[in-house]
Amino acid sequence: MWKKIQQNWEEWRGVILIAPSMALAVIGLRMIGVFQLLEWAALDQFFRWRPIEPMDERIVIVGITESDIQQMQKWPLSDRVLTQLIEKIQSQNPRAIGLDLYRDLPVEPGYQQFVEVARNTPNLIGIAKIEGDRLGESVASSPVLEELNQVSAADLILDGDGKIRRMLLSVRDSGGKTFYGLGTRLALDYLQDEGVELEMLDAHRGKVGLGKAIFSPLQPNDGGYVNADTGGYQIMLNFRPRFCLLSQQPCQLFETVTLSDVLDDRLLPDLMRDRIVLIGGKAASLNDRFITPFGYSFQEGGIRSGVEIHADLASHIISAALDGRPQIQFWSELEEGLWIGFWSTWGAILGWIFLRIRWKMIGVFFCGFGLTLITYGAFLLGWWLPVFPPLVALFGAAISITAYIGLLERHNRQTIMHLFEGHVTPKIAQAVWRDRHQLLNEGKLTGRKLTATVLFTDLQGFTTISESIDPETLMVWLNQYMNAMVNIVLNYDGVVDKFIGDAVMAVFGVPIPSTTTEAIAQDAQLAVQCAVEMGKTLRSLNRAWKASGLPTVAMRVGIATGEVVAGSLGSDQRMNYTTIGDSVNVA
Structure with a gap:
């Protein structure tokens, strides 16, 4: 039950926060007389109609x-x-x-x-x-x-x-x-x-x-x-x-x-x-x-x-x-406050559920027209109800929720860019952005169980090599290797999970999960093809290094397909997207 409440909160957080906030702001403006002349003008128009x-x-x-x-x-x-x-x-x-x-x-x-x-x-x-x-x-x-x-x-x-x-x-x-x-x-x-x-x-x-x-x-x-x-x-x-x-x-x-x-x-x-x-x-x-x-x-x-x-x-x-001709009657201040809150909520809901600005505007204007008809009908029955405060609450909430969505989208985009910058291809990044509402929760990629293929590589004898050449040359040599391997992973739609010294960990099938047997098999095939391509590239690198008097090296590769847990891991100050589970250890 708590999980369901939490899920509903995440889905409707903007409405829950903005609707009452806008209503309270409008009520405050009404109490200091901002709408008095406008309300008089609305009443006058109702008399004329x-x-x-x-x-x-x-x-x-x-x-x-x-x-x-x-x-x-x-x-x-x-x-x-x-x-x-x-x-x-x-x-x-x-x-x-x-x-x-x-x-x-x-x-x-x-x-x-x-x-x-x-x-x-x-x-x-x-x-x-x-x-x-x-x-x-x-x-x-x-x-x-x-x-x-x-x-x-x-x-x-x-x-x-x-x-x-x-x-x-x-x-x-x-x-x-x-x-x-x-x-x-x-x-x-x-x-x-x-x-x-x-x-x-x-x-x-x-x-x-x-x-x-x-x-x-x-x-x-x-x-x-x-x-x-x-x-x-x-x-x-x-x-x-x-x-x-x-x-x-x-x-x-x-x-x-x-x-x-x-x-x-x-x-x-x-x-x-x-x-x-x-x-x-x-x-x-x-x-x-x-x-x-x-x-x-x-x-x-x-x-x-x-x-x-x-x-x-x-x-x-x-x-x-x-x-029995009607007299002009009024609501209490509490009833007027609830009336303003009702229209503020409607404005926030319309701004939240309609993604296109055009549909937001149409929805809000129809609601505003309906509000005017309701208050005019109430006037004919002898009630002077607030007109401009709920209208301002309606439009204000819709505008505020639109701005809130814009800020949220910007924050989510920055989050995704921070987590995946340089680790995925534009194709995968676009897919992540498309499904961001399912993947992101409070600026983090939520932990999910899924079936993926993990590829793990390291260099044989790297410790000996690192002790035999000067540090500056070592870093240039290692970065040439890493750059070539990362490009290959990205070319095969893999995600570079992390670097551990000379080791590279790549995952296929995340963060967008593969849910069918065929898709899971396709991930495994891409991982194998990636490993083969890595081997070919390493042979080319070795020839170039040998000609330059640099050490040559052999690479070990491990591949495993199975259930993993993928999501954001770290602290508030530093967060990374990673994959954990038995399949990672097996690879």
């Missing part, structure tokens, strides 16, 4: 346009005009009226009329900008609406790139008083008539139930955020699509009429009955416009007025509570 949804008919917007301002010849609207507007809207019996206009100061004429109509309109909700370092300077609410406790927060939260993705369900002022966001307050008033009330599910975590919906406050590292300021009770706003997917033209989000339409009685009699009505500015000159995920900048369809964003929040809450 999302199919169009039906218009929410429970909400009507009374938008104050440039034409309305020109017609009134005054901004802000006088209290008299505002009173007339509220009276006409209230006459249609809406469930709630949201006034997205700051009225902290009287705007004469008509202030007393406004006070009177406010006191007689219990479903009229005004706004204030709540004080706080995070939210900027405060703007007070209308005094009469504050007295009636008919005030909500109009504060909007901008992300670092200037876009709105989050909204406040509620926020506390510096005195500790809690205000619902405008959209929240209007939605709760609407749902109250449906018999739907807020229910605390988990006070410690801030989890509340509302009809079919469960709301949890946004945490600093949820989704693509890193250390976000999540003061107040924030949620991700699940915007209704502004673009029609096919036409890429702005779509109607809510029933929208103008100030002039209402004042001039150009509305259907029951247009606002039992609906939420929001009053707010839509004119560009009012500077109440914000970039949403549907736009890259202040482009058509990419921006919404503040009143539309408050309407979006009201629609988000009502649709979730009554219709």
Whole structure:
């Protein structure tokens, strides 16, 4: 079992090492915010790709346009005009009226009329900008609406790139008083008539139930955020699509009429009955416009007025509570880490199993495409999953494993060259390189039992000769002999195992084993032919030596075929490929 585990480790070592290492590196980069802007961009693209949804008919917007301002010849609207507007809207019996206009100061004429109509309109909700370092300077609410406790927060939260993705369900002022966001307050008033009330599910975590919906406050590292300021009770706003997917033209989000339409009685009699009505500015000159995920900048369809964003929040809450429309949810940090690790592992596996770069690229790009489809599908179901961290882990692991394989191949080539340099022919070296994955283990040629033929030669009377001539002449003479014998061994596909003084040991049938009877016999024949050739060459050498006044010599040859053990032998500092066994001793 241990041997099998060791074998699997050797086969998959690169994947086992690189996959978790890359995942941890990517998780570290995600924790310091490297991917935050990219994750926001991915979320925005998913919003733009999302199919169009039906218009929410429970909400009507009374938008104050440039034409309305020109017609009134005054901004802000006088209290008299505002009173007339509220009276006409209230006459249609809406469930709630949201006034997205700051009225902290009287705007004469008509202030007393406004006070009177406010006191007689219990479903009229005004706004204030709540004080706080995070939210900027405060703007007070209308005094009469504050007295009636008919005030909500109009504060909007901008992300670092200037876009709105989050909204406040509620926020506390510096005195500790809690205000619902405008959209929240209007939605709760609407749902109250449906018999739907807020229910605390988990006070410690801030989890509340509302009809079919469960709301949890946004945490600093949820989704693509890193250390976000999540003061107040924030949620991700699940915007209704502004673009029609096919036409890429702005779509109607809510029933929208103008100030002039209402004042001039150009509305259907029951247009606002039992609906939420929001009053707010839509004119560009009012500077109440914000970039949403549907736009890259202040482009058509990419921006919404503040009143539309408050309407979006009201629609988000009502649709979730009554219709079960998905909210944007997140995985825990542990689940995100496992998700990144999963794709890192896939990248490493693809890089490991595909040897050709082309197939690696195809495999990785298909996986990347699949990852994008999965995360987009999850988004449609209400989940914001990491996109770029797993993509980087996928590609990074594939690239790293490719580099690792390259280094491993280089190391193995150097190992083979070191072990066999000058000892084998290019033909055998090429065969060893071709089968390196079976032969090499941790930079060594593994020990293997195989059948080979061992050839052993030495010189008769070498000791006497070595004592009779000077050392320099001896080494020249001996090297001439060794060089000739080695060339013959290599010519017959043998491996020069070692030199022992004047002795030469050669092996036929290693390191690529001969597994058939015919191949083993062929090795033996090559060894015999090699020995015969050695004898002929030695006779030629003797004639040349005799003519030069050098000693002549006789050679003894031993050949044996049998089972041997071949592999790397030595220390970490010095390693040689050698053959041992009875057949070596017999030869």
